[in-house]
Amino acid sequence: MxxxxxxxxxxxxxxxxxxxxxxxxxxxxxxxxxxxxxxxxxxxxxxxxxxxxxxxxxxxxxxxTDYSYYIGEKKYEDLHYLKPLNKQKEIDKVSIEEALNLNSNTYKRQMVMDTLSSDNVLDYIDVLKKALGNTDSETVHYATAVIMETQRKLVDSLLKLRRAYQQDMDNRYAITNYEEALSNTIFCGVFDENNLAKYYEWYKELTDKLLKEEWALERFFDNRIKLDFILGDFRHAKETCEQFKKQNPYSELMVNRYIEYCINTQDKKLLNQFMEELKGLPVKLTQETLQYIHLFN
CATH class of the missing domain: 1.10.8 (Helicase, Ruva Protein; domain 3)
Incomplete structure (x- = not known):
């Protein structure tokens, strides 16, 4: 008891x-x-x-899985992960790429979706592509959605500017806007090679005309040479480098592309010739380019 x-x-x-x-x-x-x-x-x-x-x-x-906080009322069961992001502050604190390595699927999804409201989604394309291989299926789904939406916006803008260019092919404003949109589409990393073939041809057609103009901008030469590198058209790349040098002998960008051509083609003789020629060109080089050149002297 x-x-x-x-x-x-x-x-x-x-x-x-x-x-x-x-x-x-x-x-x-x-x-x-x-x-x-x-x-x-x-x-x-x-x-x-x-x-x-x-x-x-x-x-x-x-x-x-609870995604209701993305629309309407937000839930605050976990303030650290679910509170509305102060984008710049959060990106400074933990980069999106680092966020993909965190254990919280909720945070990864929110960071990926948050890129849509970024000033420039293209800054995060490499990270979004990395997210496609994430173990969380919803993170992959969100990354795919962001990439597809970015592709749609790029194409819509490009086609609009292409129509404006076709309506007035002598309008420099229309030309430069179209060239910028087209080169951005090609080099932004959003599209795969299968989808870019058409845009490659458009850019070649455009720059074949533009590079003959006295007012041709440096970026026209630069982007065409980069495209020639991608396509393996080194003959045309060399021609464009020579034309770039002739038309813009003061361009530091020209110097970088010319050296890059020599390296890609392993043309040591041409590189040595260019280094000698460079001494007589009226180009002012930054410390970064000078360090690059010193590697070959």
Whole structure:
């Protein structure tokens, strides 16, 4: 009899202590009542039972997918991950690429979707492509959606500017806008090679005409040479480098592209000739380019 009373007294004390713990750890009153009824009605094993139930509930919550905070009312169950992002502050704190390595799928998804509202989504294309290989299927889905939306916007803008150019092919404003959109589409990294073939031909056709103009901008030469490198058309790349040098002998960009051509074709003789010729060109070089040149002297 005495041992029974002692057991009841000790167990009652444990229940009181457990109640105090629940008051601090659990916010919902219903959960507190449920836990207390369980441990009181099922002595000893009640503690084991509620512990197991709490564990499985936490596991289920960690795995459940809830995207409702992206639209309408946001949920704030986890303020660190679900609060509206101060984009620049968050990107400065943890880069998107680093975010992809975090354990929180919610945070990864939000960071990927947040690139849509960035000033320039193209800055994050490499990271978005990396996200396509993420283990979380929803992160992959979001990254795919962002890339496809970026592709759509680029093509829509390009076609609009192409029509404006075709309506007035002598309008420099229309020409430069079209060239910029077309080169951006080609070099931004959003499209794969299969989708770029048409744009390659458009750019070759455009620059074949533009590079003959006295007012041709440096970027026209630069982008055409880069495209020639991609296509493996080194003969045309050399011709364009020579034309670039003749028309813009003061261009540091020309110097970089010419050296790049010599390296890509492993033409050491031409490189040495250009280095000698460079001494007589009226080009002013930055320290970065000078360091590059010193590698070959």
């Amino acid at each position: 005495n041992s029974t009373l002692i057991f009841i007294g000790i167990y009652a004390l444990l229940c009181i202590l457990y109640f105090v713990y629940l008051k601090k750890a659990v916010k919902e009153t219903n959960n507190i009542i449920f836990h207390m009824i369980t441990v009181i009605c099922i002595p000893i094993f009640g503690f084991v039972l509620v512990s197991l139930m709490d564990y499985f509930i936490q596991v289920m919550r960690a795995d459940e």
